[in-house]
Amino acid sequence: MDGQSASARARRPRRPPPTRQDNIREVFHGVEIVDPYRWLEDQDCPETRAWIDAQNEYTRSLLDGLPMRERISRRLTQLLRVDHLGAPIERNGSYFFRKQLADQDLAVLYRRTGLMGKDEVLIDPHPMSADHTVSIGLCDVSSAGTLVAYYVRQGGEDETEIRLLDVESRTDLPDRLPRALYSSFSFNKDNNGFYYAVRRRGLGPRVYYHTLGSDPGDDGEIFGVGYGPEQWISATVSDDGRYLLLTVRYGWTRTELYFQDIAANGPITPIVKDIDAKFYGRFADDELIMQTDWQAPNHRILGVDLNDPKRENWREVVPTCDDAIQQFSVIGGKLFVTYLHNVTTHIKAFSLEGQPLGDIPLLVPGSGGIYGRWVSNEAFLSFSSFTVPFTIYRYDVATGQRDLWAQSTVPLEPHRFEVRQVWYTSKDGTKVPMFLVHKKGLEQDGMRPTLLHGYGGFNASLTPVFNAVAILWAEQDGVYALANLRGGGEFGEAWHRAGMLDKKQNVFDDFIAAAEWLIAEKYTNPSKLTIQGGSNGGLLVGAALTQRPELFQAVLCQFPDLDMVRYFQFTGSNNPPALQEYGNAADPEQFRFLYAYSPYHHVQRGTEYPAVLLTSGDFDTRVPPHQARKMTALLQWATGSDRPIMLHYDTKAGHAGGKSFSRVVEDLAMEQAFLFWQLGVDQLH
DSSP: OOSOOHHHHHSOOOOOOOOOOOOEEEEETTEEEEETTGGGGOTTSHHHHHHHHHHHHHHHHHHTTOHHHHHHHHHHHHHHOSOEEOOOEEETTEEEEEEEOTTOSSOEEEEEESTTSOEEEEEOOGGGOTTSOEEEEEEEEOTTSOEEEEEEEETTOSOEEEEEEETTTTEEEEEEEEEEEEEEEEEOTTSSEEEEEEEOTTSOOEEEEEETTSOGGGOEEEEOTTOOTTEEEEEEEOTTSSEEEEEEEETTTEEEEEEEETTTTOOEEEEESSOSSOEEEEEETTEEEEEEOTTOTTOEEEEEETTSOOGGGOEEEEOOOSSEEEEEEEETTEEEEEEEETTEEEEEEEOTTOOEEEEEOOSSSOEEEEEEOTTOSEEEEEEEETTEEEEEEEEETTTOOEEEEEEOOOOOOGGGEEEEEEEEEOTTSOEEEEEEEEETTOOOSSOOOEEEEOOOOTTOOOOOOOOHHHHHHHHTTOEEEEEOOBTBSTTOHHHHHTTSGGGTHHHHHHHHHHHHHHHHTTSOOGGGEEEEEETHHHHHHHHHHHHOGGGOSEEEEESOOOOTTTGGGGOTTTOTTHHHHHOOTTSHHHHHHHHHHOGGGGOOTTOOOOEEEEEEETTOOSSOTHHHHHHHHHHHHHOOSSSOEEEEEESSOBTTBOOOHHHHHHHHHHHHHHHHHHHTOOSOO
16 A cells, blocks of 8 residues: 555546657766756747646646645645844844735835834835736845845846946836846945956856946956866955955865955955865954865864964864854954754854854754844854744843844744654764654654655755754644754864765665654654655655655655756856865766766666655746656656656746745645645545
């Protein structure tokens, strides 16, 4: 039996639409590879468009009528359709922030003059598109608070357009930066110009300076010559307007730092350019405070006197310790360091001499951060956990007083739930942590509907944050499991490097071991176990379903990397650094380990695969959407089970979103209904 109820089993899916095979043969480093669906890489050809339409129709035919879907949508709407207020940027006594009211599809940009002032709408994106697929975001605010730089995003593209708003007149300036991939934006002190970093297709990153009122086409290039598509650059002006910091990032393992005394029109001076490590910097008067994993895999904090920045003069401010440093900030003359202790946030304050000044207590184990400026005692402290909605406090650095700035009011009863952190053993003996969210007193009878989520890559740490999906599964007497796999940054750079390049299989082993632990501990069984992952997490669940298909009943695979042999040919302008995380199949040595796990190349005809729902969209400019298209066709042809293989393909959204709130909830409800359907869950509790 597959664990489905009688009513679910009665809804046997009709056959998916047929997909022709062209079986293109290529030889990679002496290995012949046959690609049966190469033609689906052509996104704009009429045959591909007709195929996408047929696949979407097939998916709708199976999922639109699920009785659970409407009820799931109502509950997710209750959990998510609440007022959301973001952390503000303070300039000259005014606060600038995004706010999305419960009845709105998109976030709106506001200004509040003074702490007790009225919230005034600056930019409302709702009229910009009839279907609310155009969104906005805040780039920077001038020091006088008179100019706002904001981006406009079409659909879910990573590329944006940058515009400038005159706050008093509520009109856009003629200065407008065209659609491209921008990595930073920073006003100068005098509010008459700004620095920005941009990358365009086929070119490396560059930093430009723009004088207000001039033609952006005439902007002068000030930095970036010699850098290629594999690097990212950002440019940031110090709070006092004196210095410019230039950061060059080589993937997620190495950075270079340069600075310029722009007040004195000084030269661009290197601080770090020949160390194989990561460095992140922030200015504190005439000193650059740096976080680095150089000679400290868990990171440490160093200080650099900008009047004499030679390496031999660097000083250690905060040494490394057992807990990984996640980030830091310099606010009101103090240094705040955010640590991860067993994947939960701990914030400690220090003087710039490294003297401990105490901890910043948080409500319960969860995720948080503190943000502000060196020149101000005013900070904002954010916090969230699995059952604690996103909360922001205004924090006085001098006194330690905190006052509530914003909190989402969500209809749930946190006391009903239990959040546990467990540790399990991976294939090679490594201990890996995992969070479990479920009702208190849950019976471990091996029959709990379970959703296992993971990511494991790019130094990203998955920490406890409020999660409506976790609440939904817990309310159904189920389990939501979040595994902190190698490849992430939860335990410093060593943890990251243990899950990248030729060690990527460790990530998949960690995830499979998490599934096996949940089964062995009698939380669930393979007929009640589902998995979900997006982007790099889509690669994760793609590898899991091809390596251990018998472990899972259903798979939600979102915006995935799957064809790791041809991936290097389709990275476009915005994702070449991913090759430094995964590897490049053009290199014969890297081809070997990529081909060894590439999910697309390990689908076997006749295997009884789980039910799979793949998602992608035309506007995904980060992960090539043809990967989801090709994998859908291949799994539909190969599977030996009667469980459905489906594609939900959005022609207006992409990797970076591009959906209205209504569409977000609609799609989320569809995905969860698919998973519950496959587990035989027919009713909400």
